Amino acid sequence: MKTNDTIELLLNRKSIRKYEDRQVDEDTLESLARAAFQAPFAAQLGSLLLSRDSEKNPFSAPLLFTVCVDCHRLELIMRARGWKMKTSDAAMLLFGVQDACYMAENLVVAAESLGLGSCYLGMAPFAADRIAEDYSLPERVFPVVQLAVGYPAEDPPPRPRYPLSFSLFEDSYPELEEEDVREAMRVMDEGYLAQDYYRRADYMVELEGEREETFDFDDYSWTEHMCRKWGQWHAAAENLLGPLRRRGFEVTRDGGEEGS
Numbered sequence: 337m338k339t340n341d342t343i344e345l346l347l348n349r350k351s352i353r354k355y356e357d358r359q360v361d362e363d364t365l366e367s368l369a370r371a372a373f374q375a376p377f378a379a380q381l382g383s384l385l386l387s388r389d390s391e392k393n394p395f396s397a398p399l400l401f402t403v404c405v406d407c408h409r410l411e412l413i414m415r416a417r418g419w420k421m422k423t424s425d426a427a428m429l430l431f432g433v434q435d436a437c438y439m440a441e442n443l444v445v446a447a448e449s450l451g452l453g454s455c456y457l458g459m460a461p462f463a464a465d466r467i468a469e470d471y472s473l474p475e476r477v478f479p480v481v482q483l484a485v486g487y488p489a490e491d492p493p494p495r496p497r498y499p500l501s502f503s504l505f506e507d508s509y510p511e512l513e514e515e516d517v518r519e520a521m522r523v524m525d526e527g528y529l530a531q532d533y534y535r536r537a538d539y540m541v542e543l544e545g546e547r548e549e550t551f552d553f554d555d556y557s558w559t560e561h562m563c564r565k566w567g568q569w570h571a572a573a574e575n576l577l578g579p580l581r582r583r584g585f586e587v588t589r590d591g592g593e594e595g596s
């Protein structure tokens with residue numbers, strides 16, 4: 337494998353959940369923002385909200401970015417030329433999430449390169465009503481994810497990933513065999529156990545229903561965590577469709593229909 341400073345930076349990145357009580361200066365902030373907005377785009381459909389209120393920000397981070405899908409600005413520009421959006425909201429959201437996330441990840445990498453750490457927070461879409469109120473969001477702007485940024489006060493090891501053979505498929509998607517699945521689970525579980533990840537975090541997702549608890553921190557690891565998290569959390573469609581609708585997005589509406 338070839339490596340260089342950029343590859344090393346990417347391979348050593350990890351989510352940071354403890355931050356120094358130290359502000360980020362204006363020049364650094366401008367670098368982060370410019371690097372973020374230089375990401376590839378479909379239609380510049382990403383914008384960032386910023387909070388520097390470290391007392392309120394998650395993990396007391398000095399910076400909290402809320403990454404938004406933002407159709408509002410494009411529609412203002414189109415209106416200035418006498419045009420209306422015809423493309424469906426489903427398509428705009430799909431492209432918008434891409435623009436927003438490439439932009440956010442540019443910010444993450446830029447932050448790393450300047451000695452800053454970061455951590456995404458995924459619940460923003462479900463909190464869209466509150467975020468919209470806090471930041472006076474116009475319609476057609478929807479928060480997709482938040483990103484805490486600051487100087488790290490911890491230095492955990494990089495977290496494991498699936499083996500390449502379980503993620504990179506050349507020419508055709510393979511039929512994944514039981515042994516491939518077991519190997520992926522082994523790599524992830526042994527990797528997280530070697531870091532004592534869940535014991536250090538003092539966190540196991542509690543079991544609901546009939547299943548009996550048989551795990552402790554000696555064997556509770558990534559696959560069990562994923563199964564419990566995604567196998568028990570019922571994020572009802574309406575919990576997303578409601579906030580989307582209230583921000584002016586109707587995902588089942590076709591492009592050009594009334595109200596779009």
Ligand SMILES: Cc1cc2nc3c(=O)[nH]c(=O)nc-3n(C[C@H](O)[C@H](O)[C@H](O)COP(=O)(O)O)c2cc1C
Pocket residue numbers: 349350351352353455456457458459481494495
């Ligand atoms: C969309 C998204 C949502 C996330 N939400 C959270 C979150 O709510 N809380 C948190 O502590 N970490 C969150 N993370 C960070 C992941 O837990 C983390 O990236 C993953 O465990 C891999 O660890 P690493 O980033 O250290 O490699 C999120 C990451 C992404 C990409």
